[in-house]
Amino acid sequence: MSDKTISYTPIILILLPLVLLSAIFFIPNSNSYLQLNFFSNSCQPPALPPQHLPESKPEFKLLIGIITVPEKTERRHIIRMAYALQKPIPYAQIDIRFVFCKLKTEEQKVFIAMEILRYRDIIILNCTENMNEGKTYTYFSSVPKMFQGEEQPYDYVMKADDDAYFRLDKLYDALRDKPRVDTYWGKGYPPLDQDNPPYLVGMGYALSWDLVQWIAESDFARNNTHGIEDINLAMWLNVAGKGKNRFNMREKMYDFHGVEAKDFPNYTIAVHVLKNDFTWMVTLKNFNVTGGLEPSPFYHL
Ligand SMILES: *[C@@H]1O[C@H](CO)[C@@H](O)[C@H](O)[C@H]1NC(C)=O
């Protein structure tokens, strides 16, 4: 913060009640507003009404659900900041949500409720956390119901692991020009079949909205949720002859494998297996996430 900020304090004190008052008038009665707009503004602190004006209607709408567990509060905090500090992309609405099953403790119910009130970036599915099968199915099959009544709320829905970091501008560049139907986008597996991969790995993949709707309606998917979830999902698509627009990002999405600049090439879309603070730190540092920090008398790093 600079000295200038300090001299603005009286103005802020006068404006703050006005802003709060107008926020109260902007908070509408319907929940759908909360979900659609207020809920959308993931890159900004949600203290104010939505920023995007009608004329900046997004041309690309992506929901990223990070599959995680309620108790990983600290990791969630780091991930939330890591995405909030990425530059917003004009005409793109990228909503990042933490996804978990039902809460178990009274502590979680209060603390997570606070997070929801503050950040609006949490989705709680109707499942139990010790369930080791079917969370990905529950996620994809629940999303259409959450947005019931809305015509195609998203172009794509992604599932991501909580040990993966995506660079949103690169992700956008790689997905924006792809077909918006029957699309299955991510990193292919196995390595020997990269031209026509039978499945995309679990670090993170996107499905076009029609495929998400199909999963929600498919008896076959509902009947086959036992086993490795990301392989199951590929199997549903393959058996049904779906996901024909299949895009493999190959070396642009990789597992963490070193700490040097060369280990983080500029084409990187995602880094995976970020299992601890050290690997997150190295990754965020290499992608210059803290580059914008200005010198100040208030801190010395
Ligand atoms: C949650 O799932 C359980 C078990 O499948 C079901 O009985 C219950 O009705 C569901 N609750 C909601 C709110 O959908």
Ligand SMILES: *[C@@H]1O[C@H](CO)[C@@H](O)[C@H](O)[C@H]1NC(C)=O
């Ligand atoms: C799904 O399972 C139900 C109950 O076991 C069965 O009746 C139905 O035929 C199955 N559907 C498919 C498409 O596998």
Ligand SMILES: *[C@@H]1O[C@H](CO)[C@@H](O)[C@H](O)[C@H]1NC(C)=O
């Ligand atoms: C990415 O790096 C390569 C080689 O290090 C360089 O030739 C290229 O110009 C860079 N591209 C961008 C967009 O920075």
Ligand SMILES: *[C@@H]1O[C@H](CO)[C@@H](O)[C@H](O)[C@H]1NC(C)=O
């Ligand atoms: C890191 O970010 C800062 C601020 O955004 C920028 O000035 C600097 O050039 C960046 N450094 C690199 C190596 O990209």
